[in-house]
Amino acid sequence: MGSRVMTQQRQPMPERPADERVRDFDEVPIGYTAEMAVAEAQRCLQCKRPMCVEGCPVKVKIPQFVELIAQGRFSEAARKIKQTNAFPAICGRVCPQEGQCELTCVLGRRGEPVAIGRLERFAADWERAHDEVEAPAHPAPTGHSIGVVGSGPGGLACAADLAMWGHDVTVYELFHAPGGVLRYGIPRFRLPRAVLNAELDYLSKLGVTIRTNFVVGRTATIDELLQEHDAIFVATGAGLPRFLGIPGENLLGVYSANEFLTRVNLMRADRFPEYDTPVHCGDNVIVVGAGNVAMDAARTARRLGAENVTVVYRRTRGEMPARVEEIEHAEQEDVRMHFLLSPIELRGDDDGWARVAVCRRMELGEPDETGRRRPVPVEGSEFELPCDTVIVAVGSRAHPLVPDTTPDLDVSRRGYVAIDDSGATSKPGVFAGGDIVTGSATVIEAMGAGRRAAESIHRSLTGQEPPNGNGG
Amino acid sequence: MNEIVSKEQIAPDTWRLVVRAPEIARRRKAGQFVVLRVHEKGERFPLTLVSSDPDAGTIELIFQAVGTSTKLLAALQPGEDILDLVGPLGRPTHIEHFGRCVVIGGGYGMAPVIPIAQALHDAGNELVGINGARSADHVILVDRMGAICQRVEVCTDDGSLGRQGFVTAVLQEMIEADERIDFVLAIGPTPMMRGVAELTRPNGINTVVSLNPIMVDGTGMCGGCRVEVAGETKFACVDGPEFDAHEVDFDMLMRRQRMYDGLESDATRMFKPHSTPLDAPAHEGCCCEEDRPDGK
Numbered sequence: 001m002g003s004r005v006m007t008q009q010r011q012p013m014p015e016r017p018a019d020e021r022v023r024d025f026d027e028v029p030i031g032y033t034a035e036m037a038v039a040e041a042q043r044c045l046q047c048k049r050p051m052c053v054e055g056c057p058v059k060v061k062i063p064q065f066v067e068l069i070a071q072g073r074f075s076e077a078a079r080k081i082k083q084t085n086a087f088p089a090i091c092g093r094v095c096p097q098e099g100q101c102e103l104t105c106v107l108g109r110r111g112e113p114v115a116i117g118r119l120e121r122f123a124a125d126w127e128r129a130h131d132e133v134e135a136p137a138h139p140a141p142t143g144h145s146i147g148v149v150g151s152g153p154g155g156l157a158c159a160a161d162l163a164m165w166g167h168d169v170t171v172y173e174l175f176h177a178p179g180g181v182l183r184y185g186i187p188r189f190r191l192p193r194a195v196l197n198a199e200l201d202y203l204s205k206l207g208v209t210i211r212t213n214f215v216v217g218r219t220a221t222i223d224e225l226l227q228e229h230d231a232i233f234v235a236t237g238a239g240l241p242r243f244l245g246i247p248g249e250n251l252l253g254v255y256s257a258n259e260f261l262t263r264v265n266l267m268r269a270d271r272f273p274e275y276d277t278p279v280h281c282g283d284n285v286i287v288v289g290a291g292n293v294a295m296d297a298a299r300t301a302r303r304l305g306a307e308n309v310t311v312v313y314r315r316t317r318g319e320m321p322a323r324v325e326e327i328e329h330a331e332q333e334d335v336r337m338h339f340l341l342s343p344i345e346l347r348g349d350d351d352g353w354a355r356v357a358v359c360r361r362m363e364l365g366e367p368d369e370t371g372r373r374r375p376v377p378v379e380g381s382e383f384e385l386p387c388d389t390v391i392v393a394v395g396s397r398a399h400p401l402v403p404d405t406t407p408d409l410d411v412s413r414r415g416y417v418a419i420d421d422s423g424a425t426s427k428p429g430v431f432a433g434g435d436i437v438t439g440s441a442t443v444i445e446a447m448g449a450g451r452r453a454a455e456s457i458h459r460s461l462t463g464q465e466p467p468n469g470n471g472g
Numbered sequence: 473m474n475e476i477v478s479k480e481q482i483a484p485d486t487w488r489l490v491v492r493a494p495e496i497a498r499r500r501k502a503g504q505f506v507v508l509r510v511h512e513k514g515e516r517f518p519l520t521l522v523s524s525d526p527d528a529g530t531i532e533l534i535f536q537a538v539g540t541s542t543k544l545l546a547a548l549q550p551g552e553d554i555l556d557l558v559g560p561l562g563r564p565t566h567i568e569h570f571g572r573c574v575v576i577g578g579g580y581g582m583a584p585v586i587p588i589a590q591a592l593h594d595a596g597n598e599l600v601g602i603n604g605a606r607s608a609d610h611v612i613l614v615d616r617m618g619a620i621c622q623r624v625e626v627c628t629d630d631g632s633l634g635r636q637g638f639v640t641a642v643l644q645e646m647i648e649a650d651e652r653i654d655f656v657l658a659i660g661p662t663p664m665m666r667g668v669a670e671l672t673r674p675n676g677i678n679t680v681v682s683l684n685p686i687m688v689d690g691t692g693m694c695g696g697c698r699v700e701v702a703g704e705t706k707f708a709c710v711d712g713p714e715f716d717a718h719e720v721d722f723d724m725l726m727r728r729q730r731m732y733d734g735l736e737s738d739a740t741r742m743f744k745p746h747s748t749p750l751d752a753p754a755h756e757g758c759c760c761e762e763d764r765p766d767g768k
């Protein structure tokens with residue numbers, strides 16, 4: 001492509017105005033038009049040694065798919081991405097690109113990097129809207145059977161690859177609907193359920209069986225599953241909530257972010273009483289934490305009608321782990337951010353409802369093991385913030401059920417499953433990946449781990465390398 | 473999946489279901505429960521596994537139709553499926569040979585007592601049952617208790633069957649008469665469980681209660697079911713549901729159980745059995761068409 005218009009500015013993402021979108025749960029970014037996508041794709045320099053790919057955890061063939069978009073070959077672009085990333089419509093929406101491919105893109109050194117995430121989303125959405133998403137021809141069955149525990153991105157990515165290579169795959173999920181965090185955690189205004197459901201349809205076209213309402217460790221143990229399956233992939237995530245351990249945390253109106261989001265995303269409490277599950281969301285909401293989970297909780301509270309939503313974080317803006325886009329969107333939606341603040345006690349009224357969060361100011365001290373400056377309390381700086389609802393989003397823990405019921409499965413100190421480079425655990429035939437191994441990380445890292453484990457499982461069962469050109 | 477094999481009304485608002493669920497039936501232990509959902513817009517709610525028949529692949533549920541979800545469940549007919557059924561959840565009861573045990577059930581709490589009493593009986597314990605209810609027609613499961621207990625004391629609030637008064641009065645008499653009591657199990661309304669705990673506390677009688685906070689997932693992932701036991705926060709669905717009665721903060725449990733009361737009664741008011749997506753066939757004599765009978 002010789003005649004490229006060099007523009008420094010990336011194509012802005014069209015978005016719904018904040019005052020409109022806080023009144024519903026529809027998606028916030030509208031998506032590029034074909035013209036915008038082509039224009040953005042034409043900014044790419046088609047580097048010989050593309051740095052963007054270095055930044056991508058699963059090494060998506062970025063220059064190639066971007067070039068296909070520049071040429072208007074949108075569905076082909078989607079299929080190019082799918083060679084390494086089975087779920088581009090999801091990743092294009094939820095990956096922290098600013099810390100991955102877009103961080104390392106060379107254009108970012110002088111100006112704005114190529115909007116790789118938006119292009120990824122565009123290509124996948126185009127394919128879904130315009131083309132019958134092809135299910136690859138069913139390969140000859142290998143006769144091997146694999147059980148996947150957990151239907152989050154890690155489990156789904158592993159299942160997709162194994163099914164594509166002719167294995168018989170069953171995914172076990174404890175909830176009544178599959179998707180893991182993509183279903184119960186990430187709100188629909190960031191990831192419309194039509195997108196998730198389309199990916200699940202694709203899996204069923206591949207012949208994957210999903211068994212919901214099945215708690216591995218309770219309904220059946222890993223040892224029992226090993227009698228039915230030749231190998232198991234454990235991707236049970238880090239879904240257990242952490243609390244602050246401060247007085248008053250069990251008052252009414254205090255939620256873990258997991259419960260608050262599950263009630264709304266999975267159980268549709270936003271549509272109570274049409275749906276039977278209620279959620280309590282007062283006018284003054286305090287969200288503790290500053291990751292994606294906290295932003296999702298805060299923005300959900302706004303959509304449930306809360307007037308004053310305040311995020312309380314013990315460090316500063318620079319340390320916020322949330323995606324930049326989420327922080328910007330939250331602020332546009334009038335979510336207030338209070339930095340260098342930590343709640344030390346919640347106080348309730350006579351009926352036991354949380355009414356006041358006693359907070360203490362913090363200052364940044366010496367760097368800690370993560371390299372971030374450690375927040376230290378400022379003595380005597382306590383003050384009170386009024387609240388009706390408090391949502392605690394300060395991280396999560398490993399789901400212990402599988403390790404606890406599988407005696408010969410080695411875990412690390414904090415309960416995460418230990419694996420080797422191939423994804424194999426200490427127990428023969430059992431592999432693991434995603435948040436249950438790494439602790440809370442990202443969708444794409446969980447998918448990457450699922451795919452690596454799929455390769456290892458294929459190798460261990462067939463003694464052969466996985467077929468090329470996976471991902472249809 | 474989860475087909476209702478049989479259905480029986482055992483008290484004015486209490487139902488017994490036998491449901492096909494072979495995997496759950498195979499693994500169920502005393503003290504465990506299932507989480508159910510009865511229609512596409514329904515909530516997840518827990519019910520105790522009263523018994524199971526691994527050979528027939530069935531489980532038994534006994535429940536009181538108190539609100540939206542339980543009334544919808546009561547509206548299902550044999551041959552229909554329960555939409556979602558997951559389990560067995562929760563820690564199995566710690567069973568040992570205690571000696572002489574008093575097993576106390578109040579109202580629907582009698583249902584969750586049965587499997588534990590059965591396991592205690594199977595472990596060679598000697599059992600005395602106390603079976604309490606509002607009135608004669610609400611007394612349930614006396615025969616089942618009779619089969620495993622040396623004696624069963626029935627009491628009703630209005631005296632219409634057995635003795636008049638609360639289960640705690642019976643227990644108090646036993647304690648005052650210096651009857652040997654090595655272990656007490658009490659399941660029922662929270663005030664009743666607290667009453668039992670207060671009675672056995674002075675003598676330090678080993679007492680276990682099964683807590684019923686509001687649950688969502690039932691597997692430890694939300695923390696909605698948290699209770700305070702011995703000053704520590706526990707998740708009832710994975711750390712319990714049974715706890716040492718003398719260490720439970722019952723006030724907090726009661727408050728948390730009422731968290732959605734205003735809202736839930738809205739839903740109950742909205743409840744119309746035949747306009748639900750269930751499309752349940754018309755049925756007669758079902759309590760779901762009434763307002764909540766007990767006005768709870």
Ligand SMILES: Cc1cc2nc3c(=O)[nH]c(=O)nc-3n(C[C@H](O)[C@H](O)[C@H](O)COP(=O)(O)OP(=O)(O)OC[C@H]3O[C@@H](n4cnc5c(N)ncnc54)[C@H](O)[C@@H]3O)c2cc1C
Pocket residue numbers: 094095096149150151152153154155172173174175179180181182185186214215216217235236237238239261292293296323399401402433434435436440441442443444446
């Ligand atoms: C609210 C929220 C927002 C987030 N936002 C982002 C984002 O924008 N971008 C991003 O990259 N990452 C984000 N993350 C992180 C990301 O979602 C996770 O890193 C990712 O989902 C991990 O995938 P996984 O497959 O390992 O586990 P999960 O997605 O946690 O899935 C695990 C599944 O296993 C099931 N399970 C657990 N135990 C059992 C059992 N014993 N038997 C059967 N099933 C079981 C669980 O129910 C669950 O469905 C977010 C996380 C949360 C909570």
Ligand SMILES: Cc1cc2nc3c(=O)[nH]c(=O)nc-3n(C[C@H](O)[C@H](O)[C@H](O)COP(=O)(O)OP(=O)(O)OC[C@H]3O[C@@H](n4cnc5c(N)ncnc54)[C@H](O)[C@@H]3O)c2cc1C
Pocket residue numbers: 505517518519520521534535536537538539540541542543580583584683684685686687713729733736737740768
């Ligand atoms: C581990 C566990 C085991 C249980 N086992 C049984 C069982 O075997 N049989 C049975 O009948 N019930 C059992 N329950 C209680 C049952 O889950 C509730 O009755 C049910 O969730 C009520 O749902 P609903 O939508 O019908 O009523 P809701 O509309 O949710 O509530 C209606 C009214 O019922 C009362 N209520 C709600 N939840 C509870 C509760 N958890 N305990 C007491 N009262 C409540 C409240 O006063 C409320 O206003 C158990 C609960 C737990 C946690």
Ligand code: SF4
Pocket residue numbers: 043044045046047050051052053062063066104105106107113114116
């Ligand atoms: S580094 Fe940036 S400019 Fe270079 S190929 Fe990748 S996306 Fe294109």
Ligand code: FES
Pocket residue numbers: 686687688689690691692693694695696697698707708709710
């Ligand atoms: S019900 Fe969710 S943690 Fe117990």
